[in-house]
Each structure stands twice: as C-alpha cells, then as structure tokens.
Amino acid sequence: MSLRFRKSIRIGKLARINISKSGIGASVGAPGFRIGMGADGKVRRTVGIPGTGVYHTEVIASPKKDKTKPRRTCQACGRQAGQKDRFCRHCGARLAT
Ligand SMILES: [Zn+2]
Numbered sequence: 001m002s003l004r005f006r007k008s009i010r011i012g013k014l015a016r017i018n019i020s021k022s023g024i025g026a027s028v029g030a031p032g033f034r035i036g037m038g039a040d041g042k043v044r045r046t047v048g049i050p051g052t053g054v055y056h057t058e059v060i061a062s063p064k065k066d067k068t069k070p071r072r073t074c075q076a077c078g079r080q081a082g083q084k085d086r087f088c089r090h091c092g093a094r095l096a097t
Pocket of ligand 1: 074078092
C-alpha cells in the first residue's frame, strides 16, 4: 500500500479544492461533469458516467509558457535577445523584427 498525500476540501456543493504533493488544484462540477485546474496550471474537463468509472478527461487550457515563444537572437553577436528588445543588450546592435 502506498501512502500519498492528498486532500480534498469541499466548498459548497460543487466546488472543491484538491491538495496533493504536486500542488493545489481547484475544481468545480457535478457528478459526471467537472472542470478543474490542476497543480500544473492546466484546465481539464472531465466528463463521465457516475458509478461506472468511465471518464474522459480533456485538457482545455494550458498555461502559457515562454518556452513556446520563438527565441530571438542577435544577428550581430548571436546572443539571446529579449522578445521586445529593439536593440541587443549585449552589443547594442539593432535587432530585426
Ligand atoms: Zn548582439
């Protein structure tokens, strides 16, 4: 038997706060339907049939990460430039847009 730290706090009839090792998430829903934000910041929609154990979870929103943005590099010195920088902070060259 594995012991995992997980706790659910009910708020009202439909809302719930889940505390787990990975963080705190919140969810709102009714039996068979749930929308929740996980500790990873992703919003999931779960639809299922209560009592059957059949559930379908779908990620409907993910947190925006800087990783997904294309990186800009200075054409003069090759070093990384900020997304909104107009001039290279390393060498001062004008950055292409
Ligand atoms: Zn540069």
